[in-house]
Amino acid sequence: MAENMIELRNVEKHFGGVQALRGVTMNVPAGKVTAIIGDNGAGKSTLIKCLSGIHEPTSGELLVDGAPVKIASPRDSRALGIETVYQDLAVIDTLTVVENLYLSRELRIGVWPFQLLNRKKMKRGSAEMLKRIGNTTLSLTQEIGGMSGGQRQAVAICRAVAWGAKVVIFDEPTAALGVKESAEVHTLIASLRDQGITVILISHNFEEVMGLADLIWVMRQGRALTSRTASETSGQELVALLTGAEAAQ
């Protein structure tokens, strides 16, 4: 495995006249949690969307596990082992936990066109998936719509890792969650790292970043300004870097 699971070299993304990314060069070390912080409009989500195949960079290079790649669609991204967990879009309300976990990967029995869903096997598989992320409390047949934000997030994370993700990207995973639910998501993120999965975490919450991240990248105005390891920085320094205060220059 390469030292850096992901590398971006001089990545630019233009939307018409808007330069969302102005040459981002960034490394994401394998098996660690890398946080990306930055003010509104700094380009964080655009960067993530270039990795998850929603946008294609206008120019620049992407490397995954040391090899140059082209990510032209979410399918390409997933094939490279990259899964993205969004706060709201992650799960479908009207489906159960099992149905969400096996969404577009349903197991069937029989030979087409005489096929049935193999519900028993999917239920067993779902229980195993949840156990693997340390969650044994979710009801498998409950519809997602009636669940709390933290529970929904757990299902989304579970689905991301169950299918062999090497990289899991979180864009503001706890922005809409309460204290207890946020703590559960933090535990899950830490457990992903402990399993050797590379995590990218976008967050506006400094406590969350300082508590979880190994490496912190600061973005400003479409550029990756600088990085710090969590142990060599402080919340105060990060605020200064973020806002461009003199002291941090």
Ligand SMILES: Nc1ncnc2c1ncn2[C@@H]1O[C@H](COP(=O)(O)OP(=O)(O)OP(=O)(O)O)[C@@H](O)[C@H]1O
């Ligand atoms: N699809 C798009 N079309 C045009 N401009 C866009 C598009 N997506 C993003 N932008 C612009 O690119 C810039 C970066 O936006 P982006 O969403 O990446 O910022 P962000 O760092 O995620 O901000 P926030 O913290 O508010 O989520 C902004 O100026 C934004 O208006």
Ligand SMILES: [Mg+2]
């Ligand atoms: Mg954003």
